[in-house]
Amino acid sequence: MPFLADPPRTLGTLVADAAARWPGHTAVEQDGHRLGFAELHLRVERAAARLAAAGLTRTSTAVLLFDNTVDCVIAFLAVARTGARLVTAEPHATPSQLGALADDLGRLTLIGRAERLAAVRASGPWPGPVVEVGEELEAGAAGPAAPAGPAGDAPFLHQLSSGSTGAPKAAVHTQDNLVRGAEIYRESFGYGPQDTVVTAVPLLHSFGLVAALVTSLLTGARLVMLGRFAPGRLLSELARTGATVLVAAPLAYDLLTRSGAAASETPLRLRLCLSSGAALHPDTGQRFTERFGVAISEVYGCTEAGIIASHRAAPGSAPAAGSGGVGRPAPGVEVRLVDDAGRDVAAGSEGVLLVRTPAMFLGYHDRPEATAAVLREGWYVTGDLARLDEDGLLHLIGRKDSFINVGGKKVNPVEVERVLLGHPLLTEAVVWGEALPDGGQRVRATVVSAGPVSAAELGRHCREHLQPHQVPGQVEFVGSLPKSSSGKTRRAEVAAAAARGTAGTIDQGGARS
Structure with missing residues (x-):
């Protein structure tokens, strides 16, 4: 050039x-x-x-x-x-x-x-x-x-x-x-x-x-x-x-x-x-x-x-x-x-x-x-x-440092977020890994909905498109996600905020507790 x-x-x-x-x-x-x-x-x-x-x-x-x-x-x-x-x-x-x-x-x-x-x-x-x-x-x-x-x-x-x-x-x-x-x-x-x-x-x-x-x-x-x-x-x-x-x-x-x-x-x-x-x-x-x-x-x-x-x-x-x-x-x-x-x-x-x-x-x-x-x-x-790809188009898979380790299996949070956002009532979603006492992690999600939707329904939706270890074990419903003035979600704040929020649990049967 x-x-x-x-x-x-x-x-x-x-x-x-x-x-x-x-x-x-x-x-x-x-x-x-x-x-x-x-x-x-x-x-x-x-x-x-x-x-x-x-x-x-x-x-x-x-x-x-x-x-x-x-x-x-x-x-x-x-x-x-x-x-x-x-x-x-x-x-x-x-x-x-x-x-x-x-x-x-x-x-x-x-x-x-x-x-x-x-x-x-x-x-x-x-x-x-x-x-x-x-x-x-x-x-x-x-x-x-x-x-x-x-x-x-x-x-x-x-x-x-x-x-x-x-x-x-x-x-x-x-x-x-x-x-x-x-x-x-x-x-x-x-x-x-x-x-x-x-x-x-x-x-x-x-x-x-x-x-x-x-x-x-x-x-x-x-x-x-x-x-x-x-x-x-x-x-x-x-x-x-x-x-x-x-x-x-x-x-x-x-x-x-x-x-x-x-x-x-x-x-x-x-x-x-x-x-x-x-x-x-x-x-x-x-x-x-x-x-x-x-x-x-x-x-x-x-x-x-x-x-x-x-x-x-x-x-x-x-x-x-x-x-x-x-x-x-x-x-x-x-x-x-x-x-x-x-x-x-x-x-x-x-x-x-x-x-x-x-x-x-x-x-x-x-x-x-x-x-x-x-x-x-x-x-x-x-x-x-x-x-x-073969046409020279660049595809992003996710951030290497954000992958979640679930029992030795790596979960790409971007993939899970795309599935969640495929639900017609979700407008925003952030997926992150919660540290467990044994040193592993579990998948959690924080979402914004445009209408009434339960954690059980989201669980069923995720299980239709994801493997079991990729399905969020817990989901939190919030009115908005923390963002910078440029509109980028502040992921580092989501996990901390979720610890103070009210979450709905997706268990194996898909019930919210």
């Missing part, structure tokens, strides 16, 4: 190039407030100059309480322009969570909207500089010039992993990583200045940041940020803006198809719908295609490596229900499947998935052992079990 040979670039050069090519074209928009590329460039330069005057340098670290707002986008790009290191944090992060970041990363400049900063200050003074986004950050045309541009291959973004399987770690990316990730989206999906991209996912996470913000800056696309999510609000923005691209999580697509607002007669211009963060249920994809006339393209990737593979849906096509494939490797991405000894497996066989991408992270901040465990000779060890 030609972009692989390009020298390292920065987000600042991306904004400057866009301002030169499309000066009057809308760059970012929220609630009808538009900012053109030339004005965006000017405001980023002013904000960067003020941050530098306030002491933010290439040896500094800032934390941004990243809302999906124009002001926060400017602050993000301004920090990048200074060359400082940046942590993107949840806008509602608590003082204790921010304090833990400071313990890990050192003295932090805190940046955010006024109301977010007020909530932090309410618990006591912040031990470092505090900068409010908006007019205060960008005020005054006069003053010092923005600092010289940083190196594109220097450590920049400290992006917290989702924590879906345990405590989050800070994956360190360069600015060039983000630009190359955007180029992969451009090559894969044909973004251009003719596109209007609506994002219904947080920009602070990898999917929203690269697929929506950075790719729009690279290609001249107009980026519309939804802000507060509601199905009716999203639908009205898609119609009002004439959106051609939607970046959203599976939950948003599901809620759109279930919402009464989705019956609106307003025609949509969508040509591309991207979904990531969790597996898209085939029924959701089918219903969305039937209602809106466009298929959903799934994206498989991770914080550490960016986009890995995608299933590019053909215009007007229906999703391949039950195929299990996550798509073909993205442009510039290499994949390997290896056994436990690190040897390549035979074609068509299952193995641990290793990837090498142009958007690869540098490692985990101050975690040399964790970094060494996942980076091997330039390859990132995803921890996912997968296989490649």
Whole structure:
């Protein structure tokens, strides 16, 4: 791919190039407030100059309480322009969570909207500089010039992993990583200045940041940020803006198809719908295609490596229900499947998935052992079990470290979850292994139902499709599953929450106790 040979670039050069090519074209928009590329460039330069005057340098670290707002986008790009290191944090992060970041990363400049900063200050003074986004950050045309541009291959973004399987770690990316990730989206999906991209996912996470913000800056696309999510609000923005691209999580697509607002007669211009963060249920994809006339393209990737593979849906096509494939490797991405000894497996066989991408992270901040465990000779060890079929389609089997040991037999929780979700009254399911006193495990499930269903009925359903050792021995019914802001289920929290919940037991006869 030609972009692989390009020298390292920065987000600042991306904004400057866009301002030169499309000066009057809308760059970012929220609630009808538009900012053109030339004005965006000017405001980023002013904000960067003020941050530098306030002491933010290439040896500094800032934390941004990243809302999906124009002001926060400017602050993000301004920090990048200074060359400082940046942590993107949840806008509602608590003082204790921010304090833990400071313990890990050192003295932090805190940046955010006024109301977010007020909530932090309410618990006591912040031990470092505090900068409010908006007019205060960008005020005054006069003053010092923005600092010289940083190196594109220097450590920049400290992006917290989702924590879906345990405590989050800070994956360190360069600015060039983000630009190359955007180029992969451009090559894969044909973004251009003719596109209007609506994002219904947080920009602070990898999917929203690269697929929506950075790719729009690279290609001249107009980026519309939804802000507060509601199905009716999203639908009205898609119609009002004439959106051609939607970046959203599976939950948003599901809620759109279930919402009464989705019956609106307003025609949509969508040509591309991207979904990531969790597996898209085939029924959701089918219903969305039937209602809106466009298929959903799934994206498989991770914080550490960016986009890995995608299933590019053909215009007007229906999703391949039950195929299990996550798509073909993205442009510039290499994949390997290896056994436990690190040897390549035979074609068509299952193995641990290793990837090498142009958007690869540098490692985990101050975690040399964790970094060494996942980076091997330039390859990132995803921890996912997968296989490649004869057509080059990548199929995920499950996570190697999540398999459940039942009497020496390995149970793939993903397989059990698929069976559970085949029941018409279940909308969500997480399967996990409960440790037993003898050192073994038993299969447990935590589910969300759309109507009355008993553990006995679920037991009968599972026994029709699974072997006896795969059937959950206990099931817990909950109103919702804990999720990150990107829509990914926090599996590590499910087991702990289940210990405090009321569970229904599936015994051999299928009765609930």
